[in-house]
Amino acid sequence: MNRYTLALVALLALGGCGGGGDAEPQPTPSPQPTDPVRFTQIAPAPQDQPTHVASEAIEYELGHLPVRGIAPFPSVFLTPIHGAIRFPQASLPKSGRVNDRFPIVLLLHGNHEVTDPSYRGYDYLAQNLAEHGYVAVSIDANAINASTDDPFDPSNFGDTSSVSRGQLILGTLDQLRKIDRSGGPGWMSALKDKLDFERIGVMGHSRGGQGLTNAFKFNLQRESVTPIELKNQLANRPDTFARYPELLAAVVSPGVVDNELFVKALETEEVTFSPSANTVRPYNFRGGLLLAPTDFYGTVGLANIPLAVVLPSCDGDVFNMQGARTYDNNRYSFDYDTAADIQVLVRGANHNYYNTEWRRDDTNPPYLPHDSYCDAQRDQTPHMSPEDQRRGGLFLINGFMRHFVGGESAFGSYWDGLAQLPRAACPEGEWPCDARIALTIQKDATSRLSIHRFQYADSMGRNDLGGAVSLSGFDAAALCEMPYGNSESEGACMPARLPGFETKALAAGGLRSISEHIQLSWSSPKASMSTKLDGASAKAFDTLSFRVAVVRPFGQEIEVSLTDASGKSASVRASRFSDALYSGPKAPRSGSPLIPDIADLPFGNGEPVQLMNMVAIPLSAFPGVDMNRLQELRLDLPAQSGKIALADVQFQKLGR
Incomplete structure (x- = not known):
């Protein structure tokens, strides 16, 4: 019997399986006031309490925009300013909402068959937004996806740079600004003096995500034809x-x-024609959500706009998780950056199902096939149905927009890592489902203190505070730099990248995060890393966080200890506050080290894509430790063996 069969037998002997399933969770005793919990509340569902009657989805035609592509795509061409729009028609009784100006959310699809009306595939998002007081505009970018009418023409692979998509976003806003000022026939008259250009959000899917980042750059320095x-x-x-x-x-x-x-x-x-550079006031973007995005050229320099990168773990199209590079390249940005950066890994989601017009399951051919972890043709995988995937997508996309763009504070606790997913965001019959989504948060420079970013040549011996670092019980360790450049670039590791941490060029799986990190492997329990804090104060913060990728086996445990200058110490298991240490879509069984859920074992031999996800432990989980004078942080690994990548060890202020 292999190790997974043995584990299955052992779990059956223990009796039953844990986590997930259709049954409601059993009640648990209420925590004591001094006992910190992972979640302080349940996030609201975006479907709750609509405030407006939404218009029908109206097709708009607002002329044609000259845009620029990158060869071999035509250098200059025309794209229709076309798509579908929904907006609030009237306030519902007792909603408490006044029809003043409405925030704007733009939705932009990526490269797909030009015969499909891809822009119609987000109407479930647009209707929900309009029902809550937002104008939702889904942009048609099919002219950017094809330079001729022949869908089989080899030139019909679209503008890989998505420079033209960025121009189309701004060109659409330019036309909406004219409508806001002057109105017009039909539906346009309803939006005169109703659009709030101080509150704009953009969701970009696939190459639309890359177009979103271009739009943010061109907003400050127009790219026009x-x-x-x-x-x-x-x-x-x-x-x-x-x-x-x-x-x-x-x-x-x-x-x-x-x-x-x-x-x-x-x-x-x-x-x-789009306005030329510096002749028009920039738009006030309040948030950008990149959904399974491409990033062919290594986007850097994004600042002062909250960004969320949503990455489906079973993406068979952008299988190399280019969006993880966008997050890693911009998570620290500049010291003057006032915005948070967020990475979201959705376990079991694919590339296409967030768009109702993209019906093909991209985890199967003709796209690159995945291994057993994501194979939709097998019964026992984390793979979600289209309907279940969109339940989560509605929460993530619209919840992000309503918090960061619309200022609805009820959704803020989720984006600070403090709220549990609502039932409406989970697959049907599966609640709680927080193990489905791994949330990583990087606050702005004023809300964090770096302990260990692993960015210097001596980072295996010294942390960012100047304290000594010691590694014990590891068979091998490597320090890896972050590469800058295109989507195929890979950072160098000293002394060398460890076996098992390879990034596969033409296959799914592998370690896809590129941030500076340390790679560790061990073959006996209680390997550990100790880093001296030399009296540093964490009083201004409420959370200890770090990012980790579990390369092997399916799950790990990390026992985290803080010691103050007087020698007082406290420890906590990281899995108590995070699902980042486990590769399955269900919570693992209790125990240290982690025991896999019985339902996850059949696909345990697969190789799920590896990202470095956040573990966030409230400082209140270390009782009695003086946070004004900290002496040591220690990470112990109790499993018999394993391989992990570790990054971004820091104190953060998440709002606890």
């Missing part, structure tokens, strides 16, 4: 404008465009 550039493109590549007969008619001979006909065609085809 001039009429002369468009005219030159028309002269040199008239095939780019096959859908625009009036423009083609302006080409009077090869390479020659009649200026008068060109100007007339711009009016007939309703071409609207």
Whole structure:
């Protein structure tokens, strides 16, 4: 029998299985006032207490925008400013909401079949937002996904840079600003003086996520196409404008465009140019959520806008988890950055099911197949149905927007790691389901104190506070730097990357986080890392946090101890406050080291993608320890053997 079969037999002998399932959890004794708990409340469901009647989903046509791509995509081309919009039509009785100005949420899909109306796939999000007082705009980017009408044309792979998507986001807002000022026919009249451009959020899915980050950059320094550039493109590549007969008619001979006909065609085809750099006031983006995003070129420099990167663990499209790079590259950003950065790993979710028009299960061919952990054709996997996946997606996406964009404080506790998922966010019949979603939070510079970022050549011997570091009981350790560059770049490790920590180039699985970190492996229990704090004070903070990836086996335990300058010490098991130490979608059975849930064992031989996720322990879990004068932090690993990656050891202020 293999080790998983043996473990299965042992669990059956213990009697039953723990975690998850359809049954309601059994009541547990109320904690004493001094006994810290992981969750202080249950987050609200976005479906609760609608305040408005939502409009129907209205298709809008607001002209055509010249945008720029990156070769081999056409360097300049036109995209319709088209999509679907929902908005609050009237306040519900007793809602307490006044129809003043409504926050704006833009939804942007990525690269998909041009024959599918991908922009319609987020209507479940748009309707819910409109019912709670938001204008939701789902942008059609199909013209960016294809340069010709032929879906089988090899050039139809879209603008991988998503530069054009960033321009389309801003161009859509420009048109909405005109509607807010002047109104217009039909639905436009209802939005005159109703749009709040001080509260804007964007959700970008797949390449739409990369477009979102471009929009945030271009918001400060516009990337625009001039009429002369468009005219030159028309002269040199008239095939780019096959859908625009009036423009083609302006080409009077090869390479020659009649200026008068060109100007007339711009009016007939309703071409609207984006404002040039520094001629328009930037928009006030309050939040960006990147859903299974691409990041082909290594986005850096994002600051002062709350960002959440949502990563489906069974993504068969962006299988190399490029969004993890976006998070890692920007989590520290600049000292003047006032915004939080968040990473969300959703266990069992795939790439497509967040969009109702993307019906193909990307965990199966023709996309790259996953191993047994995510194989949807097997019964025993964490794989979710489309409906269950969207239940979680509605909570994450709309809850993020309603907190960071709309300022609804009821959702804030979840994004500080203090609230449990509501039943409405869980797969049907599965509650609690907090093990499904691993939340990592990086607060701004004023709300954190780094203990160990592992960014220096001597970081295996000295921490960020200057204290000594000692490793005991490990067979091997490696210090790995963070690479900057494209999605294939990999950081160097000293003395060398350890076996088992490889990033697979053309397959799912592997360690996908790229932040500076230390790799550790051991083959006897009680390996440990001790780091001296030399009297540092954590009084301004409420949480000790670190990020960890469990590479092998399926789960680990970390016993965390803090000791003050007088020698007073307290310890706590990290699993008490986190699911980051366990790779399954259900909570593990109790015990130290962790005992896997019986339902997770059949796919334990698979290789789920590995990300470094947050463990967050309230400082109140260390009773009697003087947080004004701390002497040592110690991490003990009680399992017989294992491999972990460790990063971002710090004190944070999460709002406890």
